[in-house]
Amino acid sequence: MPDQVLFAIEVTLNGLMAGVLYALVALGFVLIFKASGIFNYAQGVMALFAALTLVGIMDGQVPFAHLINVVFGTNVHHFGWTVPALLAIALTMVVMVGFAWAVNRLVLRHLVNQVPIILFMATIGLAYFLEGLGDMMWGADIKKLDVGLPQGINGWIDSTTFDAFGYGFFIDNLDIVATLIAAILVTGLVLFSQYTKQGRALRAVADDHQAALSVGISLSFIWVLVWSIAGFVALVAGIMWGAKSGVQFSLSLIALKALPVLMLGGFTSIPGAIVGGLIIGMGEKLFEFLVGAPYLGGATEIWFAYVLALVFLVFRPQGLFGEKIIERV
Amino acid sequence: MKDDSYVTSDGRTIGGVLMDLRRITLRFGGVEAIKDISFDIREGEIRAIIGPNGAGKSSMLNVISGFYVPQEGEVWFRGARRPPMKPFQVARQGIARTFQNIALFEGMTVLDNVMTGRLTQMKASMLSEAIWWGKAQREELANRERVERVIDFLEIQHIRKTPVGRLPYGLKKRVELARALAAQPRLLLLDEPMAGMNVEEKEDMSRFILDVNDEFGTTIALIEHDMGVVMDLSDRVVVMDYGRKIGDGTPHEVRNNQEVIDAYLGVAHD
């Protein structure tokens, strides 16, 4: 096979795996949007916050250390222990459920029946609040996250493809694991929503609030549940991203790539979020490789996803899998 | 409580008071949708609320089902005064309902819609569902049995796997009834179950309502716009006009009530 084709295949595979992360963040958006019609701008920051909290707990960092030290004149930073990864993940999940509860109790409950733009603005406020809170609790420095996921190039793929094509593909072990975890997560979510009582209630709320109330479903419970699930998805995304490039505040910006993913996949479709994520991840890497780098001076990955989404919007505004919106006049 | 239950001419037993509404007043801003209305619903009966458009019938049903909170008055259910409740809490007390403008889960199949009616009956918590799968499975089976019975009963087997969004209006009304019935309610509230139907569909629906009451012993309160339909169906009738109660009694009594006749003649043009 010609080298160019092999390179392209390798780029495509790497792109697909980057797309998994976009898909995960987009999935969080879709869950909340479906259940409550709220476009949760804070989804990306939730991933950042979850990752920060996880690192903080694992490293035994004292939360709000700066604030505590200023107020009490102390000088504490660490508890002097470390927490095993699994326990820390569980504790972080408790924090995310607490966050879900607080958001509903303190913010959304007061905004029922408001127009969508108001709710959207509220989530923007939430995003920056959460970013500030993360900073205050855990500090703004870049942190290394190591929950024991395998790192480095997968040797087996490298040597096998080298034997077959005379060119070894470089595929990151972490990417492979991330893809597997994402697949398990999505399967789990689908099983949950199809086959459990709460899953059925969740679908009911996503479909019609009045009808859901009439069969005895508590909307506020479902909203806390769905924000908690979104928090869990954010945590998974945060772990993967953090393991790959360290936990830093730019994560919330990268997470905005979920927007073009949603435009592509549709705001209400879980398969759309997955496929959209993969297309964007693959598309931007491949475009950079085939067109961007050789002809356009590179760095097309910054904008390619958005332009692709824009083109897509013009031709199919409801997204790949979204329901067609027909306004009755 | 005195036992004043009696047996109807067609052999059904009507028991004591199940739901008692006392001096209910409901306002929307300046509009008084319900003005100081009292009436009761007895165990096992079919109770109709009739009246012209805008009389306040749906508002009354919404008060009973917790969707509206009246400014004044008391709601008594099963002998106890009901504190202010959210609609989902009322549903969990065993009060199921349908809506005038149909509220179904359009994206789900008929079967899934009817299954949601079982949510109030399902005990397995999320945790036990995850950990103790078997128990949840057994519960699911029991629920499935009830649901299949309701589906058979309402003759909608042929559409059980059809997404509700694709069904014609008349069938949607029937699916909505099925979902409410799946909950095994103590009290079933139907808001204009026959509105917008053709004659044949109306006859089917009347038969279903009578059969539900007869076979399941379900207490039913229903709203109907059309006086004629109600007469054959109900044991007792409340008549509303402009938010007031202008009549209450058996169909025969109500039909001969002068104020009721006037109200209906007054709206004969609509």
Ligand SMILES: Nc1ncnc2c1ncn2[C@@H]1O[C@H](COP(=O)(O)OP(=O)(O)O)[C@@H](O)[C@H]1O
């Ligand atoms: N949610 C609401 N907000 C404001 N006004 C309402 C609302 N629901 C009902 N009304 C008013 O209450 C009155 C009674 O309405 P309704 O109960 O729907 O009558 P019916 O069902 O007998 O036709 C009407 O004047 C209607 O406009």
Ligand SMILES: [Mg+2]
């Ligand atoms: Mg009405």
